[in-house]
Amino acid sequence: MTYPLHSVSGHLVAIGGAEDRTSDLAILKQVFALAPADSHEVAVIATASGIPDEVLPDYEAAFSRLGASRVHSLDIRDRQEAADADTVRLIEQSGVIFFTGGDQLRLTNVLGGSPTLKAIRSRLKGGAVVAGTSAGAAAMPGTMIYNGAAADALRKGAVNMTFGLGLVEGLIIDSHFLERGRFTRLMEVGASNPEHLGVGLGEDAGVIIHPHGILEAIGPGHVIIIDSRDLASSNIAELAMGEPVAVENMILHAMVSGHGFDVEARRYLVADELSAILAEKR
Amino acid sequence: MTYPLHSVSGHLVAIGGAEDRTSDLAILKQVFALAPADSHEVAVIATASGIPDEVLPDYEAAFSRLGASRVHSLDIRDRQEAADADTVRLIEQSGVIFFTGGDQLRLTNVLGGSPTLKAIRSRLKGGAVVAGTSAGAAAMPGTMIYNGAAADALRKGAVNMTFGLGLVEGLIIDSHFLERGRFTRLMEVGASNPEHLGVGLGEDAGVIIHPHGILEAIGPGHVIIIDSRDLASSNIAELAMGEPVAVENMILHAMVSGHGFDVEARRYLVADELSAILAEKR
Numbered sequence: 001m002t003y004p005l006h007s008v009s010g011h012l013v014a015i016g017g018a019e020d021r022t023s024d025l026a027i028l029k030q031v032f033a034l035a036p037a038d039s040h041e042v043a044v045i046a047t048a049s050g051i052p053d054e055v056l057p058d059y060e061a062a063f064s065r066l067g068a069s070r071v072h073s074l075d076i077r078d079r080q081e082a083a084d085a086d087t088v089r090l091i092e093q094s095g096v097i098f099f100t101g102g103d104q105l106r107l108t109n110v111l112g113g114s115p116t117l118k119a120i121r122s123r124l125k126g127g128a129v130v131a132g133t134s135a136g137a138a139a140m141p142g143t144m145i146y147n148g149a150a151a152d153a154l155r156k157g158a159v160n161m162t163f164g165l166g167l168v169e170g171l172i173i174d175s176h177f178l179e180r181g182r183f184t185r186l187m188e189v190g191a192s193n194p195e196h197l198g199v200g201l202g203e204d205a206g207v208i209i210h211p212h213g214i215l216e217a218i219g220p221g222h223v224i225i226i227d228s229r230d231l232a233s234s235n236i237a238e239l240a241m242g243e244p245v246a247v248e249n250m251i252l253h254a255m256v257s258g259h260g261f262d263v264e265a266r267r268y269l270v271a272d273e274l275s276a277i278l279a280e281k282r
Numbered sequence: 283m284t285y286p287l288h289s290v291s292g293h294l295v296a297i298g299g300a301e302d303r304t305s306d307l308a309i310l311k312q313v314f315a316l317a318p319a320d321s322h323e324v325a326v327i328a329t330a331s332g333i334p335d336e337v338l339p340d341y342e343a344a345f346s347r348l349g350a351s352r353v354h355s356l357d358i359r360d361r362q363e364a365a366d367a368d369t370v371r372l373i374e375q376s377g378v379i380f381f382t383g384g385d386q387l388r389l390t391n392v393l394g395g396s397p398t399l400k401a402i403r404s405r406l407k408g409g410a411v412v413a414g415t416s417a418g419a420a421a422m423p424g425t426m427i428y429n430g431a432a433a434d435a436l437r438k439g440a441v442n443m444t445f446g447l448g449l450v451e452g453l454i455i456d457s458h459f460l461e462r463g464r465f466t467r468l469m470e471v472g473a474s475n476p477e478h479l480g481v482g483l484g485e486d487a488g489v490i491i492h493p494h495g496i497l498e499a500i501g502p503g504h505v506i507i508i509d510s511r512d513l514a515s516s517n518i519a520e521l522a523m524g525e526p527v528a529v530e531n532m533i534l535h536a537m538v539s540g541h542g543f544d545v546e547a548r549r550y551l552v553a554d555e556l557s558a559i560l561a562e563k564r
Contacts, residue, residue: 151460151461152460152461152484152485152503152504154460154504154536178433178434178436178463178466179433179434180463181460181462181463181464181465182463183463183465184460184504184536187534187536202434203434220526221434221526222434222436222466222526226534232550233550233552235538244502244503244504244536244538244539245536245538246536246537246538246541246552247534247535247536248535248550248552249533249534249535249550250533250534250535251531251532251533251534252469252508252529252531252532252533252534253529253530253531253532254436254466254469254526254527254528254529255528256517256526256527256528257526259528268514268515268530268531270515270528270530
């Protein structure tokens with residue numbers, strides 16, 4: 001019944017930003033637990049960040065505490081570095097690949113089409129876990145949001161989109177979702193094309209994207225789902241840029257840790273249902 | 283088919299705040315146009331406001347420009363003033379009664395059970411239009427939100443509610459809705475009791491509540507509808523205070539000016555459908 005969101009055996013973990021990095025590490029612990037048996041090395045990619053020197057040591061400390069055999073801090077700044085053979089080799093030997101937050105456009109601009117990104121895709125296919133927070137989460141799908149009006153983004157053209165890293169299809173991911181009131185961003189995207197599921201990640205919340213198309217919410221925050229597939233009508237195609245978009249019938253869910261969502265069936269899974277499905281797929 | 287939201291012949295107009303008061307007055311013009319033929323006097327009630335001396339002259343100027351025969355600026359500060367016979371008389375002769383923004387708890391605390399509020403209800407029943415912006419809109423229903431967490435209000439107890447002015451039933455109204463990212467507030471209310479329709483008013487947007495249960499969006503902004511009646515599940519009853527609330531299946535609409543919603547039938551009305559229904563009811 002379910003189709004693969006990505007044709008891989010590894011897991012993706014998208015995190016909404018501001019995950020705990022110093023206390024009980026709830027989300028990072030779940031990321032690390034998904035590492036394949038053959039590698040407990042972690043590669044942290046700070047390309048999105050404007051302050052890599054502040055961010056990288058935090059993750060290095062956190063993953064070391066969690067039991068990483070090595071943590072590779074990769075501050076890939078430009079396309080030349082993204083083509084570097086040593087960087088590619090470190091990715092190839094890592095079981096956990098982690099994208100920090102920052103600016104998702106920097107991430108795609110530097111990594112798009114690079115040997116490093118190819119190595120990451122190959123590792124995901126091979127069973128590694130690829131995780132990202134904030135910009136690192138938003139950039140995961142084939143298409144991403146990289147900018148949008150802060151207040152009312154439900155106006156034609158208020159959301160800027162471009163190609164993402166292409167690690168998952170069928171979804172659009174937004175981060176800091178509740179904290180920055182970003183519901184209207186995913187509503188505009190859903191009106192523009194109702195096929196793709198909107199996933200709004202709250203801070204200190206994340207979603208494990210299982211290979212067989214099941215989402216699993218983790219962390220103390222919320223994961224909001226905006227499902228536009230049954231959109232009944234919208235005026236978006238008739239509007240001039242900047243005009244307010246009308247939307248009839250989107251479906252809204254709020255998942256908490258342990259709840260899930262079947263992307264293909266468009267079905268919410270309470271804790272018991274999620275456990276049963278994950279056990280069956282195992 | 284539709285039931286009266288309030289057993290009256292007048293109109294209610296709920297406005298999301300920050301409506302234009304100095305330029306083309308789009309929303310205030312529509313409020314004034316609903317005045318009954320027998321009175322073009324306007325009573326502006328600034329009880330909610332902490333700065334009545336700044337707010338009242340703006341509305342006085344705006345309604346005068348629109349053709350009001352008189353504008354009564356009523357700065358009702360306490361329960362004694364709310365019982366004042368002169369105030370009641372001015373309400374009784376007004377065709378338009380307008381609540382400014384401010385703090386909705388001040389509004390209910392001062393006006394609740396007062397002769398002034400009784401006179402307002404009676405005028406609404408008799409055909410007057412009662413309008414309110416921001417706090418003045420939020421306070422209209424039988425139950426209102428008066429406080430809520432700014433970021434993630436989808437946590438048990440994060441929204442504070444109490445009795446409102448009781449001018450309309452079956453709805454809960456929130457204002458500044460898109461601009462302050464308040465989706466989670468109406469989601470928490472919907473999880474606590476799915477019966478009542480959530481109406482989230484954007485700034486410079488409003489909704490005309492027609493007596494026969496039809497909502498009509500007006501103004502350049504958005505009116506968001508959160509319909510929880512088909513809520514499939516929520517953990518809210520099992521949680522401790524402050525824990526994150528899960529929500530399965532709420533329905534989301536975004537109305538723009540000229541679109542409507544049939545509250546009883548829970549049906550979105552595009553412009554043609556709304557016009558046809560309003561013509562039929564007339």
